[in-house]
Structures are given as structure tokens and as C-alpha cells.
Amino acid sequence: xxxxxxxxxxxxxxxxxxxNVDTDAIIPKQFLxxxxxxxxxxxxxxxxRYLDVGQPEQDCAARPVNPDFVLNQARYQGAKILLARENFxxxxxxxxxxxxxxxxxxxxIIAPSFADIFFNNSFKNGILPIVLSxxxxxxxxxxxxxxxxxxxxxxxxxxxxTTPKGQQIGFEVDSFRKHCLLNGLxxxxxxxxxxxxxxxxxxxxxxxxxxxFVTPNLS
Numbered sequence: 497x498x499x500x501x502x503x504x505x506x507x508x509x510x511x512x513x514x515x516n517v518d519t520d521a522i523i524p525k526q527f528l529x530x531x532x533x534x535x536x537x538x539x540x541x542x543x544x545r546y547l548d549v550g551q552p553e554q555d556c557a558a559r560p561v562n563p564d565f566v567l568n569q570a571r572y573q574g575a576k577i578l579l580a581r582e583n584f585x586x587x588x589x590x591x592x593x594x595x596x597x598x599x600x601x602x603x604x605i606i607a608p609s610f611a612d613i614f615f616n617n618s619f620k621n622g623i624l625p626i627v628l629s630x631x632x633x634x635x636x637x638x639x640x641x642x643x644x645x646x647x648x649x650x651x652x653x654x655x656x657x658t659t660p661k662g663q664q665i666g667f668e669v670d671s672f673r674k675h676c677l678l679n680g681l682x683x684x685x686x687x688x689x690x691x692x693x694x695x696x697x698x699x700x701x702x703x704x705x706x707x708x709f710v711t712p713n714l715s
Contacts (some may be wrong), residue, residue, distance in 0.1 A: 501680035505603055505648045510566055511640045512574035518587030519579060523596040527552055533621075536592060539598035550685065567600075571581040571644045578628065580607040584625075585614025594621040604650050606657075608633050614712055619673045620682055624652060626667045652677060 527539050527554060538556040543549075545567055547560040561568045567575075578597070584607040585593060594617045597605070605618065606626045618625045628636075639659065640646045649658040652674060657665040676682070702709050 499677075499680040500602065502622060502624055502652055502677040504649075504651050504653070505576060507576035507603070507642050508572065508574055508645060509577045509579050509606075509636070510572040511579045511637050512566055513581065514638060515581035516583045516586055519590045519593040519611075519682050520587055522585070522593040523590065524550070526550070528590060530590050532681075533595050534599055536596035537601065540596040540600045541565070568621060570664055571685040576601055577604045577606065577648055577650065578602045578603060579633070579640060580603050581608070581633070582608040583632075584610050585618075589613040589617075591617050591621070594623050596617045598623055606633065606648075608621065621675065622677065622680070622682070626640070626650070626657070626669075626676060628657075628665065632665055640697060653693070 519539060521543065523536055523539060524542050527536060527542070527550070530536075539550055544560060544565045546560055548557070550556070550559065559575065559643060563569075566572055593614060598621050602623065604624045604626060606628055608630050610618075610625050615625050636648075636659075643660070647660060650656075651658070652669070655667050655668075655669055655674075657667060659665070
């Protein structure tokens with residue numbers, strides 16, 4: 497198990513009312529030097545959140561923020577659900593984009609459509625990307641705007657989103673990806689599920705071909 501299990505989430509929604517948000521907007525190229533998966537949250541949507549040009553290792557707490565950007569508004573602080581428009585995550589295939597979203601605190605992204613590579617990378621990094629119809633997305637944008645502190649209840653097991661008024665909206669998710677999220681499994685975790693079988697095979701193979709396991713003397 498390498499990821500946090502995702503089963504159910506009730507959280508504030510942040511509306512990003514932009515279409516075709518590409519991965520360079522999600523996490524600009526100057527921040528791609530690190531491959532640690534963590535520490536990217538402060539630079540999520542860096543060029544939109546701040547009024548200066550961000551650099552790696554910079555203290556973001558001292559930077560001037562853009563008061564008009566959604567994530568800087570008090571009513572959306574603590575949001576774990578991001579509501580977006582069509583073709584979210586387009587552009588280059590950088591996995592840093594879902595890393596930044598996850599590190600910021602987003603566990604769910606709702607949009608009418610996603611770029612394919614970003615969509616796949618989101619699942620691998622413990623984010624649930626949900627595709628809804630244009631009409632449902634438009635409805636949610638209107639309701640988020642009208643009600644401060646607007647929250648959605650997302651239940652992966654039943655594949656439903658419940659609004660504050662009790663309306664249930666169903667969504668589709670691939671059964672294998674659903675299994676991985678529910679059990680907190682990334683690619684490494686999927687392999688480790690079979691650790692006992694792997695160990696048994698290695699022990700058997702060592703008996704069958706012990707010469708393969710001899711450490712050569714290179715002195």
C-alpha cells in the first residue's frame with residue numbers, strides 16, 4: 497500500500513472557471529527539477545496565484561498574491577475538490593501536475609473532460625478525476641458561486657456525488673482504477689500485494705538454479 501485509501505470525501509469545492517488548463521499552468525516548468533513528489537503545493541498554479549515570477553526553493557509566504565485568483569479567496573480555503581472546465585490537464589505529460597494538485601490538498605477534480613495522460617496520472621497519484629456532463633458541471637459552478645462554503649459529498653464505492661440539497665449525481669470510473677483508489681494502491685503497491693508469491697518463487701528458483709544466486713568473486 498503506497499497511497500492513502502480513497503473511499504469517501506466531504507469537502508469544500510474551489511471553482512476554476514477556465515477551459516484548457518494545461519500542465520504548465522498547473523505547475524510551471526521551472527519547478528520540474530525535483531522528483532520527490534512532495535513540496536509542489538505552494539507553486540500550484542504559480543503564475544496565477546502570485547504577482548511575481550516564482551523560482552524553486554523560494555519562500556512563497558513572502559510573495560505578493562493575486563487577490564482575484566480563486567485559491568487566494570478566503571471562502572475557498574481548505575478546498576479538497578477542484579471544479580474545472582473541459583480539457584483539464586492538457587499540454588505536456590509532466591507527472592508533476594498531479595503531484596502539485598495532491599500536495600496542495602486536492603483529492604477530487606471534476607470536469608467535463610480531461611487530457612488522457614493527466615487523467616491516468618491522477619489515478620496513479622491518488623486523485624479521483626470525475627467526468628460529468630457539461631450541464632452538471634455548469635450547475636455546480638452556479639451553486640458554488642451562489643453559496644459560500646459549498647461542499648460536495650463524493651462516495652467512490654457508490655460512484656455518486658451528493659449536493660447540499662441532496663441531489664445525487666452518478667459518475668463512471670474504471671473498475672481497476674476504482675479498486676486501486678479504494679485500497680490505496682499505486683504501481684508499486686500493486687506489486688507488493690504479491691510479495692509472498694514473489695518470495696516463494698525466488699526461493700524455489702534458488703533451489704532449482706542455485707548458481708544464479710552465487711555472488712561472483714571480483715577480487
